[in-house]
Each structure stands twice: as structure tokens, then as C-alpha cells.
Amino acid sequence: MLDIPSSVRVDVEALLAAQNHMGVCDAIEQYAPVGKPDTMTAPHFPKVAGIDSTVPPPAHTVAPASPAPAPPSSPGAPGAPGAPGAPGALIQDRLAGWVSDLTTLHELTERLARTAVMDDALHEVLRAGAALVGARRGLVVLEPADGLGPDTTVGLGLARADLGHIETVPRGATSYGRILDRTDGTGEPEVHADLLSEDGLDPRHREVAARLGYAASFALPLATEAAGRLGAAVWLYDEPAEPVERQRHLVGLYTRYATEHLARLLELERARAKSRTIAEELLPPRLPRVAGVQLAARHRTGPRGGGDWYDALPLPEGALGLTVGSVTGSGASAVAAMGRLRASLRAYAVMEGEDPVAVLSDLELLLRLTEPARSATALFAYCEPALRKVVLAGAGHSPPLVIGERRTEFVETSLSAPLGMLACWEAPSVEFSPEPGETVLLYTDGLLHRTGDPMDRAFARLHAAAAGVPRTIRDDPGAIADHVLHTVLPDGLDAADSDEDVVLLAARFE
Structure with a gap:
């Protein structure tokens, strides 16, 4: 600053x-x-x-009064x-x-310091730079010199189609292209006071400039010694013009600070992307196909990466194991712990999946011995689709929701503590039978926490969303999961940055 x-x-x-x-x-x-x-x-x-x-x-500040004329001998006279x-x-x-x-x-x-997302920061840089140099339009090309990305182009007063036209100009003929291709790392601006009258201007560049209606450009590198080269910013003038020396001085000071801010956001963006990638790789790449049941899952990861998981595992004799859970904490350590617990639960499910209580008891013992500082909530359901029979046990987890033509209700489950909270976890299992065409929805607490409501209101909102599923999509578990997600978390709350992961796993029984 x-x-x-x-x-x-x-x-x-x-x-x-x-x-x-x-x-x-x-x-x-x-x-x-x-x-x-x-x-x-x-x-x-x-x-x-x-x-x-x-x-x-x-x-x-106030405007001063106009000085009255004074005789030459008075203090206000010239000299x-x-x-x-x-x-x-x-x-x-x-x-x-x-x-x-x-x-x-x-x-x-x-204003720039208050931006916390890369896209917002790039738009703010364009708006501030346009005010400082007296331009109406511009674009920022983000292309870090280390080649690790992300690479993007953001425009001010330029539609996506306009940016597409500019990108058809050969890179070496554009101001930002010459800046990005420099090898000496200099921070000199690229000034074109009258593009259309320049000798040697690329024909395609001339054509695009005439089509979009700009006649001059001023470009600056987004680069500092500490941050390296992150990209280039270009501002476009409708008439032949160029910023005066004072304008260049001001926008140069601003872009130096902006580059440092963008470098911090870039580092954060890369860390978030890595965390999301690791979390996604630890979850099932696809859901299995099992006769008598249709499956769909939705997963939203928080910016720091959380420990929510889901899984669907085919078991002997046509059975199916369904599980959702959440590890306390966030970040890389929580993601790693989630991966270990999910892998262990799959092994326990294969050995004794018909007894969900035994599966969770084994998982609790493993957690207590290997991760004594952590706790976790989990739910495991043993399903027999041919019989439409479900046996489940939960450890401090929210109850499943049954969605059908005649009913929308939470499954009655016993109160139980999360895994790792007691010296010895134990809770009875629950058995129920979904009707043909009904969908059983498993979810993690992040769906409720992201609403920002007290838990009783969050449960009521979830129930209302499930009861309001249109009849036309009740035979599609994916559409049901999308409807519930966007209804419970409207206005982009499902995609907004949050410390809470969200998982929905829908199973529709035929």
C-alpha cells in the first residue's frame, strides 16, 4: 500500500x-x-x-473567495x-x-485491496487504469511468466466477441503480445498514439481496430522484480491520443502496486486449485451401475479444501454400499485424512458391509488409533436394490431424506456421537424400505451450514426444497440433486467461497 x-x-x-x-x-x-x-x-x-x-x-477542501483588485502598493498587487x-x-x-x-x-x-478474487481484481485494475489515463475501454491479459497459469483475458467495455476479434490479430503485432514476449523483463510501456496512420501496422490489426472503433492504445506490463511478469494491461482510445507524462507517472505507480496484489491472489488461486484437484482425485471418478438403482452425486469444495466425501461401492450378491462423511478441519491435512478414511471404509464395507454398525465401529477404532486429534461424522447404508431394503448407521451425521410422490420425510435415526469423540463408539442401525420411484438423498452438514440459518431452519429449508421437486424430474436423481442444491443454496451460494464442503448423494430405487 x-x-x-x-x-x-x-x-x-x-x-x-x-x-x-x-x-x-x-x-x-x-x-x-x-x-x-x-x-x-x-x-x-x-x-x-x-x-x-x-x-x-x-x-x-473549500473554494477560496476571489481576490479583489488591489492597488500596486497593497499586498495583493502583482509582485x-x-x-x-x-x-x-x-x-x-x-x-x-x-x-x-x-x-x-x-x-x-x-478499492483494489478489497478485492479477494482474481476476476474482480482484474476488472478493478482496468477501471482504475482507464480513469487514470483517460480511456473508456481496455483489456488485461493474465499470463504468468512461469507458465503455471492460470491464463485468462478480461475486458472493460469489450464483449467476449470483441476480445475474440482482438485475439485474431497476430500476437507479435499487438501491444500486449510484444510485452509478454519480452525476454529482458523491461517495464517500458507500448504507446500507439495513432494506430490507423502508423506505417507498417499489421493489416489484421488495422482491420480489427477499425471494426471495434479504437484509434490509439496504451499498454503497460504487469510486472515487478518481486512478482515477476504476470501479464499486460492495454487501454484503448476512441480517437488518436496518448497519456501525458503525469498520467503515465500515476498509472505506473498504480500498476506496480496492482501487480503485487495480483501476485498474492494468484498464489492463493493456485493453492485453491491444487487443493480442489487433490480432493476430486480422492473421490470416485464415476459412480457404479447397479441393477435396480440409479445414482447421482454433487460435490462443492471450499476454497481451502475440506474433508467431505461420498462413495458408492458394489458389494457381493447385488448389494450396494453408500456412504457420506466429513472430517473436521480444512486444508491439505483434512483432505489427506479424508482420503485415508474413505479408503479404509471401503475395505471394511467389503468385509462386513451387511452390518453398518460394525463398519463404522472399525472406522472409529482406526481413527482413534491413527488420528487421535481428529473427529469425523459418517453415514453408511447397506442397500439391497432387488428387495428395496436399506440398513444404515450414522455417527453424528444428519439423517437421510426420502423423496417420493407420496412422501418427503427424514429417516428416523438414533442419536449418536461423531467418530473419535468417545472411548468406544456404538449406535444401533436403522432399517427402512423405499417405495418404487423414491429417491434416498444422503448429504453432508455443509449443505445446511452454508445457508447461514440456524439448524432447525436449515432442515426446514432442505425439506421444503425436496418437497418442491417438480414431478417432471422425479425420475432423474441428478436433476433432483441439482434442484435441492440450488434451492437450498440460491444466488450462487453453492459455488461461493465457503469453509464448508457440500456433498449430495442421490439413489433412486426402481
């Missing part, structure tokens, strides 16, 4: 005394903005870089200490411009 002082004080007496030997003026000159200073006649918030700033003016052309007035104008620029950069970088 830029180190911007909260206030700048000017000692008027010192300024007046400095007219003779200009000591103050020389000191301020060292901190003046690059380029020729803009003359200001009032300390109100000025235009930034030649355009109207998007940042509101500071509340403490007097308070005259508009005196060095004191020039110093105040420079200070006001300096404070204005710093305030603008502070506001823009504060």
Missing part, C-alpha cells in the same frame, strides 16, 4: 520568507510530480491526469507576496496537485 500522509501542512510564513532565497521551493521541487506542474487557482479536488476523477473530493503569480502561490498549487494525486492513488489502491 502506498504510504500516503493524512495531511500536508504549509507554513505560510515560511513560504513568504522563502521568496528571497527559495529554500522551501527547492525542497518541495524534490517531491513534485513528474513533468510540468499544472497550474491550479483553487485547492478544490482537481482533475486527475487530465480527466474527471472518480474519487470524490476531500471533505476538508507582492500574496499575488497569484508569486512563488508562494506556485508552491501551494504544486502541493495541492501532489496531495490530489496521492489521494486519488490511495482511494484506487484501497
Whole structure:
């Protein structure tokens, strides 16, 4: 973050005394903005870089009264200490411009710092840069130099089709392409003040520029020594133009900070992607086909990766084992623990799956001996599709939900503690028989927790969502799972960043 002082004080007496030997003026000159200073006649918030700033003016500034004409002998006459052309007035104008620029950069970088997702940050960089250089449109090409991705292109004022047209221009003929292909790592901008009149402009580039209606461009690399090269930003002008020196100075300061922020988000994005990949690889790549039952699963992983799992395992004599569960904690360690428990449960299910209590008892003993600091909730169901018979046991887990034409109800299960919480876990099993066409929905607690409601309201919301499944999709377990997921977690809550994983496993009995 830029180190911007909260206030700048000017000692008027010192300024007046400095007219003779200009000591103050020389000191301020060292901190003046690059380029020729803009003359200001009032300390109100000025235009930034030649355009109207998007940042509101500071509340403490007021417009001064217009000075009345004064006789030559008075203090306000030309050449007097308070005259508009005196060095004191020039110093105040420079200070006001300096404070204005710093305030603008502070506001823009504060907005950028509040973004927590890469896509939001890229859009904010484009909007802020466009305000600083006086452009309406632009694009950011994210292409980290290490080649590990992610690679993406984001536009401002450009539709996806417009970005597609720009991407048809040979890479070496574009501003961002030349920046990204540099090997010396320089941070020099690419300026094209009048594209259509340039000699040697690529014909395809000329055609695309004319079609999209831009006549000039200004491009900067998103690169610092610490972060390396992350990509390039390009702003487009409707008419021949280029940013002045002051604009280049401001946008250069902003993009240096923006690159550091994007580098942090990039590292976080890669860590999340790795965690999601590992979690997905530890879950079944596909669900088995078993006569008499249709299966579907939905899984949403939190940003740090959680320990929720599901599984469907064919068992001898046409039986089927269904399980969902959740390991406490998040991150790589929880994902690894989830993988170990799921693999162990599969082994116990093959050996004694017809007795769900024994399966969970063995799993609890393993957890207590190998992971004493963890606990887990789990549910295991032994299904015989030919008989439409289900025997299940749960360890601190939410009860399954039966969804059918005539009923939508939670299965009555006994109260039990999570695995690893007691010296010896034990709970009775429950047996029930789904009717033909009914779907048994298993889910993890993340579905309820993501609603943000108390548990009683979350259960009521889940029941209402299941009861409202349209008749036209009741024969499709995948459609049922999607309907429940999007109804319980509307407005993108199912995809939003959350510490809670979500798992749904639907089994429709024929």
C-alpha cells in the first residue's frame, strides 16, 4: 500500500520568507510530480491526469473567495507576496496537485485491496487504469511468466466477441503480445498514439481496430522484480491520443502496486486449485451401475479444501454400499485424512458391509488409533436394490431424506456421537424400505451450514426444497440433486467461497 500522509501542512510564513532565497521551493521541487506542474487557482479536488476523477473530493477542501483588485502598493498587487503569480502561490498549487494525486492513488489502491478474487481484481485494475489515463475501454491479459497459469483475458467495455476479434490479430503485432514476449523483463510501456496512420501496422490489426472503433492504445506490463511478469494491461482510445507524462507517472505507480496484489491472489488461486484437484482425485471418478438403482452425486469444495466425501461401492450378491462423511478441519491435512478414511471404509464395507454398525465401529477404532486429534461424522447404508431394503448407521451425521410422490420425510435415526469423540463408539442401525420411484438423498452438514440459518431452519429449508421437486424430474436423481442444491443454496451460494464442503448423494430405487 502506498504510504500516503493524512495531511500536508504549509507554513505560510515560511513560504513568504522563502521568496528571497527559495529554500522551501527547492525542497518541495524534490517531491513534485513528474513533468510540468499544472497550474491550479483553487485547492478544490482537481482533475486527475487530465480527466474527471472518480474519487470524490476531500471533505476538508473549500473554494477560496476571489481576490479583489488591489492597488500596486497593497499586498495583493502583482509582485507582492500574496499575488497569484508569486512563488508562494506556485508552491501551494504544486502541493495541492501532489496531495490530489496521492489521494486519488490511495482511494484506487484501497478499492483494489478489497478485492479477494482474481476476476474482480482484474476488472478493478482496468477501471482504475482507464480513469487514470483517460480511456473508456481496455483489456488485461493474465499470463504468468512461469507458465503455471492460470491464463485468462478480461475486458472493460469489450464483449467476449470483441476480445475474440482482438485475439485474431497476430500476437507479435499487438501491444500486449510484444510485452509478454519480452525476454529482458523491461517495464517500458507500448504507446500507439495513432494506430490507423502508423506505417507498417499489421493489416489484421488495422482491420480489427477499425471494426471495434479504437484509434490509439496504451499498454503497460504487469510486472515487478518481486512478482515477476504476470501479464499486460492495454487501454484503448476512441480517437488518436496518448497519456501525458503525469498520467503515465500515476498509472505506473498504480500498476506496480496492482501487480503485487495480483501476485498474492494468484498464489492463493493456485493453492485453491491444487487443493480442489487433490480432493476430486480422492473421490470416485464415476459412480457404479447397479441393477435396480440409479445414482447421482454433487460435490462443492471450499476454497481451502475440506474433508467431505461420498462413495458408492458394489458389494457381493447385488448389494450396494453408500456412504457420506466429513472430517473436521480444512486444508491439505483434512483432505489427506479424508482420503485415508474413505479408503479404509471401503475395505471394511467389503468385509462386513451387511452390518453398518460394525463398519463404522472399525472406522472409529482406526481413527482413534491413527488420528487421535481428529473427529469425523459418517453415514453408511447397506442397500439391497432387488428387495428395496436399506440398513444404515450414522455417527453424528444428519439423517437421510426420502423423496417420493407420496412422501418427503427424514429417516428416523438414533442419536449418536461423531467418530473419535468417545472411548468406544456404538449406535444401533436403522432399517427402512423405499417405495418404487423414491429417491434416498444422503448429504453432508455443509449443505445446511452454508445457508447461514440456524439448524432447525436449515432442515426446514432442505425439506421444503425436496418437497418442491417438480414431478417432471422425479425420475432423474441428478436433476433432483441439482434442484435441492440450488434451492437450498440460491444466488450462487453453492459455488461461493465457503469453509464448508457440500456433498449430495442421490439413489433412486426402481
